[in-house]
Amino acid sequence: MRRFDCPSCGHEVFFANTACLSCGTALVYAPGRGFLPSTDGDGFCANREAIGCNWAGESPDGLCLSCQHTLIVPDLTVAGNAERWARLEAAKRPVIRALHHLRLPLTDAQGQPAPVFELKGDPLASDAPKVMTGHDNGTITLNIAEADDAERAAIRQSLGEPYRTLTGHFRHEVAHHYWQVLTGGEPARLDALRAVFGDERQDYAAALEAHYRDGPPPDWSQHFISAYASSHPWEDFAETWAHVMHLLDGLETARAFRLVPGDLPLDLADLAALPMARLAEAWAALSVALNAVNQAMGHETFYPFVLTPPVVAKMEAVRQMIQRA
Numbered sequence: 001m002r003r004f005d006c007p008s009c010g011h012e013v014f015f016a017n018t019a020c021l022s023c024g025t026a027l028v029y030a031p032g033r034g035f036l037p038s039t040d041g042d043g044f045c046a047n048r049e050a051i052g053c054n055w056a057g058e059s060p061d062g063l064c065l066s067c068q069h070t071l072i073v074p075d076l077t078v079a080g081n082a083e084r085w086a087r088l089e090a091a092k093r094p095v096i097r098a099l100h101h102l103r104l105p106l107t108d109a110q111g112q113p114a115p116v117f118e119l120k121g122d123p124l125a126s127d128a129p130k131v132m133t134g135h136d137n138g139t140i141t142l143n144i145a146e147a148d149d150a151e152r153a154a155i156r157q158s159l160g161e162p163y164r165t166l167t168g169h170f171r172h173e174v175a176h177h178y179w180q181v182l183t184g185g186e187p188a189r190l191d192a193l194r195a196v197f198g199d200e201r202q203d204y205a206a207a208l209e210a211h212y213r214d215g216p217p218p219d220w221s222q223h224f225i226s227a228y229a230s231s232h233p234w235e236d237f238a239e240t241w242a243h244v245m246h247l248l249d250g251l252e253t254a255r256a257f258r259l260v261p262g263d264l265p266l267d268l269a270d271l272a273a274l275p276m277a278r279l280a281e282a283w284a285a286l287s288v289a290l291n292a293v294n295q296a297m298g299h300e301t302f303y304p305f306v307l308t309p310p311v312v313a314k315m316e317a318v319r320q321m322i323q324r325a
C-alpha cells in the first residue's frame with residue numbers, strides 16, 4: 001500500500017479512513033486516482049453507511065469497484081454480522097486495489113464483476129452443512145466466522161498454520177479464479193503451469209483427504225511456501241500466488257515508508273515488473289528486521305515463512321503470469 005494525503009489539508013490519511021483526522025474532510029477513494037475531494041456525499045459507495053466503505057460509487061446501483069464483487073452479504077438481522085461484513089470488506093478492498101493496479105481482469109466476458117464473493121454464515125440448525133470457504137468457477141465463498149479473531153485463531157491452531165488472515169484468504173481464493181481465467185483451459189498454458197506446480201489432474205478430493213490424514217511430506221518446507229501448498233498443485237499455485245501478492249503489497253508499503261532500498265520503485269505494478277529474485281532479496285532483509293522488532297514487542301512472528309530457491313522459482317512463474325496478463 002502506498003501513502004496518501006488528505007486532498008483538503010495535505011495531512012497524511014490512511015487507506016481505510018472515511019474522514020481526515022486533521023481537518024475532518026470526508027474522504028472518498030477512487031481506485032487508480034487515490035483520495036478525491038468529496039462534497040456532501042456525492043460519489044460515495046452505497047455501502048458507506050452500512051460498513052464504512054470509503055470508496056467511490058461507480059455501478060448503476062452506487063456500489064464501488066470492490067463492493068460490486070460481493071453478491072451475498074451476511075444476514076444483517078444476526079447480531080455481529082454487520083461488523084463481520086465490515087471486517088471482511090475492509091480486508092477485501094486492498095486486494096481488489098492490487099488486482100486493479102496489476103491490470104488483472106475484474107470482469108467476465110459479459111462485462112460483469114468477476115470473481116464474485118458470497119459472504120455466508122453457518123446455518124443455525126446444528127445438523128445443516130457448514131459453509132465451506134472455497135472457490136467454484138468464479139464464485140468465492142467465505143465463511144464469515146473467519147471475521148472473528150478468536151474463531152480464526154482457533155482454526156489456525158487446529159490446522160497448525162503459522163499464518164491465517166482475512167487478507168490471506170482473499171488472496172488465496174482469487175488465485176483459484178485466476179488459474180482458470182488466465183489459462184483459459186489452453187493446453188500450452190496449462191502445460192507451463194504443470195511444469196512448475198505439478199499435474200493438477202490428480203484427484204483433488206483424494207489429495208486433500210490424504211493431506212489431512214497423513215500430513216505434509218517431512219521435507220515440504222524445501223519445496224513449498226506452506227504445508228497446505230503440498231496438498232495438491234492447485235493449492236500450491238494458490239498459496240504461491242497469495243504469497244506473491246503479500247510480497248508485492250508488503251514491499252510497496254515498506255518502500256512508501258523508506259524501509260527498503262530507494263532504488264526499488266514506489267508503485268505496485270512497477271514492483272511486479274522486477275524479477276522475483278530481486279524482490280525476495282529485499283523482502284528477506286526486511287522480514288528478518290521486522291521479525292526481530294515483533295519479538296522485541298512480544299508479538300507473534302511477523303513473517304513465519306522461508307523463501308527457498310524452489311519457492312522463489314514458483315513465485316517467479318506466478319509473477320510472469322501476472323505480467324503477461
Ligand SMILES: [Zn+2]
Nearest residue numbers: 006009020023
Ligand atoms: Zn485534511
Ligand SMILES: [Zn+2]
Nearest residue numbers: 045053064067
Ligand atoms: Zn464499497
Ligand SMILES: [Zn+2]
Nearest residue numbers: 172176235238
Ligand atoms: Zn485453495
